[in-house]
Amino acid sequence: xxxxxLIRRSIIGCITVLFTTHVFAGDSKLxxxxxxxxxxxxxxxxxxxxxxxxxxxxxxxxxxxxDPKTAFSEPDLDSPxxxxxxIGKIGTINTPTAMYAAFIPxxxxxxxxxxxxxxxxxxxxxxxxxxxxxxxxxNPDEMNNPDKANVIEKIRNATYADDFKLVFGQDALDDIDxxxxxxAAAVASFERxxxxxxxxxxxxxxxxxxxxxxxQEERGLHLFEAEDKGNCxxxxxxxxxxxxxxxxxxxxxxxxxxxxxxxxxxxxxxxxVDMGLGKTVKDHPNAEAGANNGKFKVSTxxxxxxxxxxxxxxxxxxxxxxxxxxxxxxxxxxxxxxEIAAGMNTEELGDLKLSDQEVDDIVxxxxxxxxxxxxxxxxxIDQRNIINLPYVRIEGQNVVSRIYSVQMEKxxxxxxxxxxxxxxxxxxxxxxxxxxxDMPYYSLDTGILEIPAIRKTHENGKQSTYVAQFKKAxxxxxxxxxxxYYKEWQ
Numbered sequence: 001x002x003x004x005x006l007i008r009r010s011i012i013g014c015i016t017v018l019f020t021t022h023v024f025a026g027d028s029k030l031x032x033x034x035x036x037x038x039x040x041x042x043x044x045x046x047x048x049x050x051x052x053x054x055x056x057x058x059x060x061x062x063x064x065x066x067d068p069k070t071a072f073s074e075p076d077l078d079s080p081x082x083x084x085x086x087i088g089k090i091g092t093i094n095t096p097t098a099m100y101a102a103f104i105p106x107x108x109x110x111x112x113x114x115x116x117x118x119x120x121x122x123x124x125x126x127x128x129x130x131x132x133x134x135x136x137x138x139n140p141d142e143m144n145n146p147d148k149a150n151v152i153e154k155i156r157n158a159t160y161a162d163d164f165k166l167v168f169g170q171d172a173l174d175d176i177d178x179x180x181x182x183x184a185a186a187v188a189s190f191e192r193x194x195x196x197x198x199x200x201x202x203x204x205x206x207x208x209x210x211x212x213x214x215x216q217e218e219r220g221l222h223l224f225e226a227e228d229k230g231n232c233x234x235x236x237x238x239x240x241x242x243x244x245x246x247x248x249x250x251x252x253x254x255x256x257x258x259x260x261x262x263x264x265x266x267x268x269x270x271x272x273v274d275m276g277l278g279k280t281v282k283d284h285p286n287a288e289a290g291a292n293n294g295k296f297k298v299s300t301x302x303x304x305x306x307x308x309x310x311x312x313x314x315x316x317x318x319x320x321x322x323x324x325x326x327x328x329x330x331x332x333x334x335x336x337x338x339e340i341a342a343g344m345n346t347e348e349l350g351d352l353k354l355s356d357q358e359v360d361d362i363v364x365x366x367x368x369x370x371x372x373x374x375x376x377x378x379x380x381i382d383q384r385n386i387i388n389l390p391y392v393r394i395e396g397q398n399v400v401s402r403i404y405s406v407q408m409e410k411x412x413x414x415x416x417x418x419x420x421x422x423x424x425x426x427x428x429x430x431x432x433x434x435x436x437x438d439m440p441y442y443s444l445d446t447g448i449l450e451i452p453a454i455r456k457t458h459e460n461g462k463q464s465t466y467v468a469q470f471k472k473a474x475x476x477x478x479x480x481x482x483x484x485y486y487k488e489w490q
Contacts (some may be wrong), residue, residue, distance in 0.1 A: 029448055030068055031441045032395040034195055041167050045190025047160040048183060054154055055085035055143035062136065062187070065095045069450070069467045070487055071303035071371070072098040072196065077487055080261050080314025085144045090267060092141070092274055094314035096122055097307050099371070100300050102129060102192040103247055109286045116281060118251045122296045122312050125280045129188035134180065148180040155183065199245050200438065201302065202373040203365075207240060210375070213368065220365025223358050230326075230362055231348060235298045248301035248369065253277045255294040257329055257344040259336035261313040273339060276312065294340030305367045305489040306467065313339070319363045319490040327352045327359060363490075370489065372438030372452050379440055379454040385410045387420055389440055389451070391428070396444035403428045403439075419480060447472030449481055453489075465489040 030046070038046060048054070049062040065082040067075040074082050074095035081091040107119025107127040116124060120132035136142040137151050145151050155164060156173050165172050168182045190196075205211045213221065225233040233239075236248040253276070265272055278293030296312040310316040316325065329335050330350035338344055354362075377390035387408040395401040407424035440451040449470040456464050466488050470481035 029443060029446055029450070030195065031393070031450075032397065032443065032445075033393065033401055033441075038190070038193055038195075040163070041186055041189045042193045043190075044160060044163050044167050045186035045188070045193075047158075047163065048155070048187055049190055051158065051160075053158065054137060054145070054151060056145045056150065057085060060085040060143055065091075065136075065142070066098045068195075069452070069469060069485065071306040073303075073307040075485065075487065077308055077317065080263050080309055082142070084139075084141045086140070089141045089144065091139075092264070092268065092272070093122055093312055094309060096299060097303055098191055099196050100247055100302055101132075102188075102197060104129075104251055109284070111286075115252050116277060116284075116287075116292070119280075119297070122299070123274075123276045123280050124253065124297055129191055130181070130184040133184040133187040133191075137183075149176050151183065152176050152179045155179070198371050200371045200373060202368040202370075204245060205373060205375065206368070207245065211373075214364070216361050216364045217368050219358075220361035220363070223354070223362050224365055229354065229358070230323075230352060232301075232326075232362070234348060236301050249298045252298050253292065253295040254298060255296075255338075255340060255344045256311070256326075256349065257338035257341065257346075258311045258313065258325075259315060260339045261315040264313055274312065275340075291343055294338075294343060301366060302369050303371055305370045305465075306487075308487075308490045317490075319366050320359065323354075323359045323362050323366075326350075327354045367489065370453075374438070374453070379451055381454060381456045383457055383459060385420075387454075389454075391439040392449075393439055393441040394444065395441055399444060448484075 029050075035043065035046060049066075052059050052061045052064070054061065063072075065074050066072040069075060076082075079090075080094055082095045083090050101120065104120060105118035107124045108117055109115070110117050118124070118127075120126040120129060121135075126132040126135060137145050138147070152173060155161060158164075161173065164182070164186075167186065172182055173179045202211060202213070202217075206213050221238070223229045224236075225231075225238055227234070235250050235252065235254065237250060238246050238248060240246055255276075260273075275293045277295040277297075278287075278290065281287040281292055304310075304319060308317055308319075310319070310322050316322050324332075325335060326349040328351065330346070379387075379389045381387045387406075389406040389408075392404050392406050393401050394404060405424065405426045405428055406422060408420035409423045410420055438452045440449065440454075442449045449472075451466075451468040451470075454466050454468055456466065458464065466486050468483065469485040471484045473480055473482045
């Protein structure tokens with residue numbers, strides 16, 4: 001009875017309308033149920049990853065630029081690069097998803113293929129997850145700490161300092177360099193957890209024989225793999241290898257002839273050019289002078305519908321725009337000149353001769369690569385503005401999680417302000433074979449409702465999918481949830 005009263009006090013009320021005004025991400029929290037399944041070292045890495053005290057000034061964490069709501073990528077669609085902890089500082093490269101980064105091989109030169117392969121960051125400048133994890137804390141354009149000692153001192157004073165000693169030993173924070181290595185190891189351990197590597201997309205379930213692709217998705221898969229059509233699979237392998245799910249990248253580097261992003265040039269200067277791999281390997285014995293300028297690592301296409309904007313400089317904002325670019329780069333004058341023309345790939349893209357329908361089919365297939373595909377019912381908002389949440393997990397540190405079905409309808413008094421009132425709240429008793437990989441969840445501890453995926457049907461019949469976050473608030477003494485973030489899947 002107590003849990004039900006808590007839920008009613010937290011949920012029953014009004015909710016701000018979905019998807020009418022762009023807002024920015026608030027605090028992001030992982031589901032308590034997901035965190036409980038982590039190992040001790042992974043749990044420590046989770047705490048470090050979300051700690052906003054580890055920047056200078058405080059306020060930015062790893063999760064600020066690698067937000068779980070958007071597949072651990074930059075949550076702000078309007079910005080091609082992430083902002084730093086210090087006001088006015090920004091990065092120079094589009095923040096990639098951290099999901100599946102654990103599978104990227106160490107940076108190396110493959111003498112048989114004559115190619116550089118693997119490595120972390122889009123330019124491969126660090127070899128391993130551990131090496132990558134050390135960089136943002138000290139980067140002046142990111143978390144902006146002056147040195148390792150500053151980071152370790154903050155961890156010595158953190159609430160999880162005892163956890164750190166439990167994992168790495170009682171003297172683990174005594175030596176600065178050793179402690180900093182431990183920090184990187186914990187973060188990398190967290191990034192190797194199932195939270196970052198779930199393999200729960202529709203395509204994964206399709207490969208397992210659990211679902212069928214739609215006719216359009218099937219056509220898109222064929223076009224994606226056909227050498228005389230999209231030929232996307234040449235760099236983004238789509239079939240299992242050695243009984244392991246495909247990662248949709250071959251970890252190589254390529255210059256796609258992407259145009260410069262004017263938003264970056266306005267901040268960094270008109271002459272700014274990111275050389276990519278060329279800068280990383282400029283002194284490498286196997287690198288031909290200038291040949292690797294403008295090359296960036298082939299990104300995984302998993303969760304690409306959630307991770308806009310696209311390309312190393314965030315110049316494109318939709319998947320359709322990306323596929324259009326691949327298709328017509330060399331024949332359509334709407335595309336600006338490439339940022340670096342020398343060494344541009346002219347063999348595998350630029351004039352694919354795909355029809356508009358074929359472009360749409362490939363995009364439809366790419367959308368099947370998003371994790372969290374619901375084998376049961378989806379959360380929806382229909383044309384009557386009725387929100388249906390078939391499953392919501394109510395959770396907290398000191399309570400047993402329970403699953404509810406929730407429906408919200410716009411109230412008569414709230415037509416102008418588009419507020420919603422709970423009209424159904426029903427506790428569910430689910431069978432053991434219930435499969436809901438990424439259901440909405442409400443935290444009694446934080447007052448945050450996370451909806452990883454909600455579908456909206458528009459008047460023209462088109463469906464859009466969004467990720468959304470709501471925060472509990474009181475307006476005119478009435479308990480509501482305010483929309484604190486949303487982003488449309490591409």
